[in-house]
Amino acid sequence: MSATDNAANAVHQALSHPYVKRVIEDAEIRDNARAAYASARDAYDQLTRSKHPVNALFDEKQLQNSLKTAGAAFVGVRAGLIGKHKKKRHWGRALVIVAVGGVLAIALSEGLRNKVLDLMFGAEEEFDYVSTTAPPVTAPPAPAAPAEPVAQEAPAPAADEAGTDGDGAA
Secondary structure (H helix, E strand, C coil): CHHHHHHHHHHHHHHHHHHHHHHHCHHHHHHHHHHHHHHHHHHHHHHCCCCCCHHHHHHHHHHHHHHHHHHHHHHHHHHHHHCCCCCCCCHHHHHHHHHHHHHHHHHHCCCHHHHHHHHHHHCCCCCCCCCCCCCCCCCCCCCCCCCEEEECCCCCCCCCCCCCCCHHHH
């Protein structure tokens, strides 16, 4: 095969690719691709002109707007190439969220926890405990205390006749 045949074959294969066909046919995808390229190029130029690119990413609003515009345009290109798909429903994710919420509610609420236990195992039965042993024998009542207690003075310590002062020293 000659070089021209190889080139023609490569072009034919590229044009038969579904994404390339979609870009050729859809003007909106082409417009989004141009806008994405222009915004990305503008953001790159701003970064290369900056002395501190990391600070420029966080501080310069114009650079942030260029990056945001480029990102939105790339999302538009991607959506156009992939096509409009029916949005999937995430029932499993919703079920997990509901289950986790239910477990947390039962764990954190004592009233709800008691209701669930009552539904699962039946209501608790209240018992009146009756002892099978004989009751203890009661002691006879204690004598009644006098109506008014009489205060008695404590006797004063007696001093030794030897003349001590009470602490044992002479």
